[in-house]
Amino acid sequence: MKIPEIFEFIRVDERLPHILCPGCGIGSAMNAMVRAIIESGLKNDDVCVVSGIGCSSRIPGYIDADTFHTLHGRAIPSATGVKLAHPELEVIVIAGDGDLLAIGGNHFIHAARRNLDMTVILINNFNYGMTGGQASPTTPQGKYAKTAPYGWTERNFDACAIAQASGAVFVARSTTYHVTHLRTLIKQAIKKKGFALVEVISQCPTLYGRLNRMGDAVKMLEYFRDNTISISQIKDPKEAEGKIVIGVLHDVEAPEYYETYKEIIRRAQAQKHHV
Amino acid sequence: MQLLSGNEATALGALKAGVRFFAGYPITPSTEIAEVMAEELPKVGGIFIQMEDEIASICAVIGAGASGMRAMTATSGPGFSLMQEGIGYAVMAEVPCIIVNVQRGGPATGLPTKVSQADVMAARWGTHGDHPIVALAPYSVLESFELTVKAVEFSLRLRMPVIILSDEIIGHMREVVKLPEEVTIYSPPPLTKSRDEYYHYDDDTNFDAPYAHFGQGYRIHLTGLTHRKDGFPTNDPKIIKWKLDRLLEKITKNREWLHLVDYQDLDSDTVIVSYGSSARSALEAKFEYEQRHNKKIGFLRLITIWPFHYQKLQSLLKNAKRVIVVEMNQGQMTREISRVIKHNAELINVNRYDGELITPEEILAVL
Structure with a gap:
């Protein structure tokens, strides 16, 4: 693809330069999405x-x-309100780990259960970037954050496992290193009818990376390169231990919310009466 | 003629006014509104969705409102608290929507099945920041219908959320009513500007103006951040002030038609001021007093709770020597009325906040 095609989708004139830090992974995720x-x-x-609030949530702007x-x-x-008002629109949610999994955690699981057609791109950089690097629900135990100066005491969420358990019909994961792979997954998610999640493991070299001595953005991307395993390559679950598992983790069919509701409208209109 | 509860009438008013989206969460004493909407909306091709909580409900309503649908939710005290952040967003992003709060006793879980009017200030100042708000308080089943229709019109004209402050008595009592067959509903003027010329928050578009919604190809950007006229965030002090003034003007420039009151005999020395279900007792007390003493007393009922129109109320109460404020809280509206009458009249308040309706006898006792 030629670069200028992306610009068709970007508010170039007034909105650039963007607010993201040098080396941030969110731009790569946005590029893949576009x-x-x-x-x-x-x-x-x-x-x-x-979007919601946070670094990743600034992308729609x-x-x-x-x-x-x-x-x-x-x-x-x-x-949910937009999609139900305009089912013909392709509704894409793009937001971060703190936003979608902590304060928005309840909405996340219930939307997966409800199975309204939308694509959710979760950019997981393991911390709250916008507020300065505090621990999030995906910060691994023992890692450092501004609110975990002695190491994070809590265990972390696996967003993909939660989505799958909650009823999402499509669940996939990639990283900001695997941009072509990521783009393919987002395309599959868009095509999927129902609640589709793509988790993007992303680097935050300014905060999480620095606090955990992970090096610069390139070092963090190299870490993603060297520590991922594609789900299709796993023969023994032991091979995945300590690795980021990428690929389509879950892909099933289930009735989509609005399609089901349309049938309710049809039935209600067939037997109209007023209270 | 129909025998209806206030909650049912509220739902039917919404349907009549073209509300085609309802998102809600069960809560006493408002649940019947959601139940009627769940049954009736599909019949008219509308959408009912039960969300996971009240926060999700108001957000879905805002999403639908921003997408051009007439959208509503209904709740009570605890849910109203949860909706406050969404109400603030709808004010800031200028999204029309309706929030019904069928008041019950508080704070916290309080009295789920008992009446209260203690959310007057929560409606005004529940969400943070300087902001305008519109709240209407019905006092009968028919008015529950009528004010819901009005609330839809107000919200579309002002591009902002409108709150209906009902209460448990109004919501659950039944009256025989004749609902109007047809109602006239405001529609924003059609968009004439092209996408390139269009600014979502252009000057002179804060009320009675055309505005775009999602799905029309205008590529609008909505945010809760303080923004410029194109919708994108700013920290420029001049623009920040412009935005907040723009919001406030929705009220200051429209106060005359927004402020609805009902009154009788205001040339009397004594005037009873009330609203919502308390006003029914107040009106009963007025009639009873007049029969017993053969002397008129004034009655002033606030239909629009917010905005509060100090000058107009000052003029309406200018003859009063004694003003009696009747409300089911510890004096939330009494404080506002005291700022109206200053030291020109004696102020007496009749309050109950024990979950019981104020009786006409309790008002007669102070007359």
């Missing part, structure tokens, strides 16, 4: 990009489409 949208054959006015920067944690319920 390319996936284009390769899915969607035009600017076919999509609505929704750069996308030339209908964009909805909602409250902290509330991207998914806000997107």
Whole structure:
């Protein structure tokens, strides 16, 4: 793909330069998302990009489409309203780990259970970047954060496992190192009818990386390269220990919420009466 | 003619006014509104969705409102507290939507099945920051219907959330009513500007103006951050002030038609001021007093609770020597009324906050 095609989807004139730190992985995730949208054959006015609050949630501001920067944690319920009002729109939620899994955790699991058609891109950089590097639900136990100066005492969430257990029909994971792979997964998620999650493991060299002595962005990307394993390559579960498992982790069919509701509308209209 | 509860009438008013999206979460004493909407919305091709909590409910309503649907939620005290962040967002992003709060006793879980009017200030100042708010308080089943229709109109005209402050008595009592067959509903003027010329928060678009919604190809950006006229965030002090003034103007420039009151005999020395279900007792006390003493007393009922119109109320209460404020809380509206009458009249308040309705006798006792 030629670079200029991406710019069709970016608010170039007024919105750049962006607010992200040098070496941040969120731009790579945004790039993959935009390319996936284009390769899915969607035009600017076919999509609505929704986010919450945080670094990842600033992405919609750069996308030339209908964009909805909602409250902290509330991207998914806000997107629910948009999707039900305009089922023809491709609704894509893009937000971070703190936003989607802590303050928005309840919405996350219930949206997966409800199975309304939307694509959720979770950019997991293991900490709250916007507020300065505090621990999040995905910060691994023992790692350092501004609110975990002696090491994080809590265990971390596996967002993909939660989504799958909650009823998501498509669950996948990639990293900001595997950008082509990531783009393919987002395309599959967009195509999937129902609640689809793509988790993007991303680097935050400014905060999480620095606090945990992980080196610069390149070092962190090399870490992703060297410590991932594709789900298709796992023969013995032991091979995945300590590794980031990438690929399509879960892909099933289940009735989509609005399709089911449309049938309710049809039935209700067939036997109309008033209270 | 129909026998309806206030909650049912609220739901039917919403349907009549073109509300086609409802997101809610069960809570006493508002649940019947959600139940009626769940049954009736699909019949008119609308959407009912039960969300995982009240935060999700208000956010889904905002999402639908920003997408051009007439959208509503209904709740009570604890849920109203949870909705406050969403209400603030709807104010900031200028998204029309309706929030019904069927008041019950508080604080906290309080009295789920008992009446209260203690959310007057929660409606005004529940969400943080300087902001305008509109809240309407019905006092009958028919008015529950009528004010819901009005709330839809107000929210569309002002591009902001409108709160209906009902209460447990109004929500659950049944009256025989004749609902209007047709109602006239405001629609924002059609968009004439092209996408390139359009600014979502252009000057002079804070009320009675066309505005775009998602799905129209205008590529709008909505945010809760303080923003410029194109919707993108700013820290520029001039623009910050412009934005907050723009929000406030929705009220200051429209106070005359927003402020609804009902009154009788205001040339009397004594005036009873009340609203919502308390106003029913107040009106009963007025009639009873007049029969017993053959002397008129004034009655002033606030239909619009917020905005509060000091000048207008000052003028309405200018003849009063004694003002009696009747409300089911510890004096939330009494404080506002005291700022209206200053030292020009004696102020007496009749309050109950034990979950019971104020009786006409309790008001007669101070008359």
